[in-house]
Amino acid sequence: MRDRLPPALRRGPAFWRRSVQARVVVSTVLLSAAVVGIVGWFLIQQTRDGLLDNRVAAVVQEAEGETEAARTDLAAASRLDLDESAQQQALVEPIQARGATRGFAVVLSPPVGEDLRLADGGAKFTEGLDLSSVPATLEDHFDSLSATAWTYTDIRTTRDIEGLPEGPGIVVGSQVRLPADDKTYTLYYLYPLAEQQETLALVSRAMLIAGVPLLLLIAGLTWLVTRQVVTPIRMARRVAERLAAGQLQERLRVTGEDDLARLATSFNQMASNLQKQIRQLEELSRLQRRFVSDVSHELRTPITTVRMASDVIHDARPFLDPVTGRAAELLQKELDRFETLLADLLEISRFDAGAAVLETxxxxxxxxxxxxxxxxxxxxxxxxxxxxxxxxxxxxxxxxxxxxxxxxxxxxxxxxxxxxxxxxxxxxxxxxxxxxxxxxxxxxxxxxxxxxxxxxxxxxxxxxxxxxxxxxxxxxxxxxxxxxxxxxxxxxxxxxxxxxxxxxxxxxxxxxxxxxxxxxxxxxxxxxxxx
CATH class of the missing domain: 3.30.565.10 (Histidine kinase-like ATPase, C-terminal domain)
Incomplete structure (x- = not known):
């Protein structure tokens, strides 16, 4: 399966293992991406919280203002002879009219304490609004007399309502007493968060657009910085390889006075000392081989003469006294060992001289x-x-x-x-x-x-x-x-x-x-x- 991969992908793992520069750049970019991501997330959260806090404060204040105006109107109308339904309609219609221009919807719930839900009917609301937009938890909250409260919701509509898009929103609940029946009703005001969503999306896009070039810039700067360090190291590696191959005259070029320059100077001094010692060892080895070769060849003639004399003495053992005969045997044995050593030395000399050949x-x-x-x-x-x-x-x-x-x-x-x-x-x-x-x-x-x-x-x-x-x-x-x-x-x-x-x-x-x-x-x- 590896053979079917493109050549660039097959060389990738080897390049990753061998290139310090690539590992440093990738590591720096990954760490920078993590930091940028964390900072961006924090900033987006702060922006989101700020937008929502401002929006909540504004809509709660506006809802309370609408409720207070409705209470004033109801107090003025209490002296008139109006029935319950007409008074509810007179309460909701002005708020709906203002909501159409300001971009919010309104729902007037059935009377508190009658255990009726909005979905059960009897509620008056902005036309086209889905009553499920009011959370059940908020309805439960206003089952009894309560102060103004709000929560987040998901606004849904049965048809398009101008100025009120579907999506996330805020619903604010506030209660009023209707003079016609002296019962308490709950007004729900639903405000969209579309503008805040757009602002947050704009901020996120801006951070993403700025983050990608920033990471590319960091990668480029890291590549340049590491290149200044890695390039002399690569040069030192190439010079060291040539020195190992026997090119003892190779040296590093020294530029500047920084740490890398001092390293190059120390490397060159080390190479010079090694070259000097290697040449001394080569000369000593050459002299040693020459000495062994010369001694081995020079000893062949005298050892042959000694061998002939030893053979004569050894053959005459029966006519010698025991002590002399034993000495003749020891002489013969040591000569055998000496000849073996001489043969080995000559063989080593042939290897050193490169004269050994095979007969295969x-x-x-x-x-x-x-x-x-x-x-x-x-x-x-x-x-x-x-x-x-x-x-x-x-x-x-x-x-x-x-x-x-x-x-x-x-x-x-x-x-x-x-x-x-x-x-x-x-x-x-x-x-x-x-x-x-x-x-x-x-x-x-x-x-x-x-x-x-x-x-x-x-x-x-x-x-x-x-x-x-x-x-x-x-x-x-x-x-x-x-x-x-x-x-x-x-x-x-x-x-x-x-x-x-x-x-x-x-x-x-x-x-x-x-x-x-x-x-x-x-x-x-x-x-x-x-x-």
Missing amino acids: EDVDLVDVARRVVDMTSVLAAQRDTRVVLHDPGYPCVAEADVRRVERIVRNLVTNAIDHAESEDVEVYVGADRQSAAIAVRDHGVGLGPGESAMVFNRFWRADPARARTSGGTGLGLSISLEDTHLHGGWLQAWGRPGEGAQFRLTLPRLLGTQLRHSPLPLVPTDARETA
Whole structure:
């Protein structure tokens, strides 16, 4: 489903994660929108309350004035001989006439105390007004003698009434006594809130129209401000990437004297110091490689001479006294070890000089593992341990240099025997369509935190006080790592103190293919269960 999205949408999440500037701008706009929204809502509420308060005060005052005028007219008419219906009509008609010009409606209720509702009939009201516009709660309030009261309502009409639109409104109730029957009636005055609605809508639109450009302005200003900070950081990132790629002459341009300029100056000083130290280390490494190469080559001739003399002495042991014969055996053994060290040094020199080449063929890693197990069986027996091969039951073929792969596996197995602590050493072989792998597992002392990477360093030892029993030179794992890199493979280590270690060699089935995974786990299954 992600592949069907437009490219811009697919790049969106990555852009959001990588761009500090975008996150700052969006966060600022969202926070500003929240603040503007809250302030706008508060202002609208204040405006609404002010408009309504003013409107309520005006209509209540006007309604009381109308009621007072009606009472005066009724007092003057009480001396006349009028019946009840005529007096009601004389009361309502002038108010209706004034309401038509001032924009309000009027309702005269039945007498108070007769338990009659407006909907029951008998009320006189502005023609076209729906009597349900008077709330039942207000009718209940005036079931008995009461002072003037008001409430909000929803004005409804049965036909259009000029000056009285449907919608929100205010209804004010006030009571008068009719001289004709000496009964109390309630006058309801209904005033619309259309003007207040329009004013409030105008204010809301004005705030919305002003708020959107304000947010855009805030976004633009935030973008510009963050750009001034982010641009030098991006430049520093690009320069740092070029420095990491080996372009040690790269530097940041320093402008001004602010904090960013001081940061650029400090960055350039750091880069200069790193360049100086790296060049010193490169020169030292070059001298070291040259020294190792020269010493290794120079020692070959004298060691050959010493070997010839040692062979003669060793062959003459039957004719020597026991002490001299034992010395001849020790000399032969140490010469073997010295020649192994010299061969490893020469091999390291070839790697450093870039002269190592592969002689590839199709190699079955199962056969390689089986040969190494057979070769190391005597050493394993001396250490009171066993090397157990877990045959996968199918060929695990890879394009590789059989001599170098066999050397890698032999180094891993002999190293495991050295640290096995009389526990079995297990060798696993596996393969899939892209890669083949060999894993060597021991249950000995294991590796401490961080040692899984250091174990491949030249001459590195986890415990310097520990004696090597296999005659190793301390270069075996380093050479194995270089051999693995020649194949484009992985050589990885895992270990925990007291739980042993596991080394895994992974090779591509086809030379030159990039590895993406290994058919064997780096962390052993038994270690996962006990972790």
